Amino acid sequence: MYRRGHQPRPWRTRFNAEDRAESVEDGSTGSGSGGLFFEEVNVFYPVYLDLRGKRVVVIGGGEVAQRKAASLLDTGASVIVISPEVTPYLGALGDQKRIELRKRQYVRGDCTGAVLVFSATDDPEVSRNVYREAIALGIFINTADQAALCSFIMPAVVQRGDIGIAISTSGTSPALASRLREKISKIVGPEYERFAELLSRARSEIRRRVRDEQDRKQLHYRILNSDIMALLKANDLAGAERRLRELVEDSVYGQRTP
Structure with a gap:
């Protein structure tokens, strides 16, 4: 029971090999060696970000920085990579003007204007300095392999x-x-990607032809419960499209098929 206005702290449950029943809330093991205990941990909020046109700074020029920069480009972010030495791939991205490449050491002020910062350097002092600057500016930062220097983590x-x-x-x-x-x-194979593409193409037509929101909802469930996924898994795209059209027509004309 918590007092009014009192917020419970987050706990992680951890069991030892003996599965003992003792528990305490201060992170200790209670009476006996290694019982059930609770340990305070960070609680992260899952979110997807729209980074199109947003400045993202990557400190470092190795393989880790390369992976970060490549994945960020896929989101449409404006990527700045700062490092005196970079991989050939990062160098090529810089030559193609796909990223802004600053071939020098990090200096204070490099984080200014960024919405996210990724620190991927093997220099601990640089990592700490980048973290301090980002936090002071209110910018979320992820430091490779150093959880203590992260204000967000990557799933x-x-x-x-x-x-x-x-x-x-x-x-x-x-x-x-x-x-x-x-x-x-x-479990989630490439047929799910094809299914999502099929639904995306049909979305505007479904909204146009099936005006009632509840009818649209029921139609979507019938589509998901149909044999379309099996057809896509068998690479029968034409059959899947034909089946989808049949289900839409049935909905439009009031024929409720299973």
Whole structure:
């Protein structure tokens, strides 16, 4: 029971091998060696950001910085990479003017104007200085492999076209997040990407022809429960499109098919 106006602190539950029943709220193990205990952890808020045209700064020029810059370009962000040495790929992006490449050491002020900062340098002092500047400016920052220098973390992601599934363990076990991504990747195959593309193309026609919101909702459920996914999995795109048209026509003319 919490007092009025009192907000409970977030807890993570952790069990030891013996699965003991003792628990305390201060993070200690209670009486006995290693029982059930609660440990305070960060609670992260999941969100997708629209970075189109927004400035994002990447400090570093190695493989990690390269991956960050490449994925940021896919979002339409305006990417600035700062490092005296960069990978050939980053150099090519700079030559093509796809990123702004500043081939020099980081200096205070480089974070100004950014909405996000990624620090991917192997110099601990530089990492700390970048973090301090970003925090002072109120900019969210992610520092590679240094959770203490992060105000946001990156999830493991399964991407299938417009479908994005983000997996996070709140920074407790990146290996577990990676394993979950592998498992989900096997379940959510490329047919889901094709299904999303099909629905996207049909969306405006469905809204135009099925005016009632409740009827549209029921139609979408019938589409999802139909054999369209199986047709897409069998690479029968024409059959899937034909089945979708049939379901739309049935809805328009009031024929409720399973």
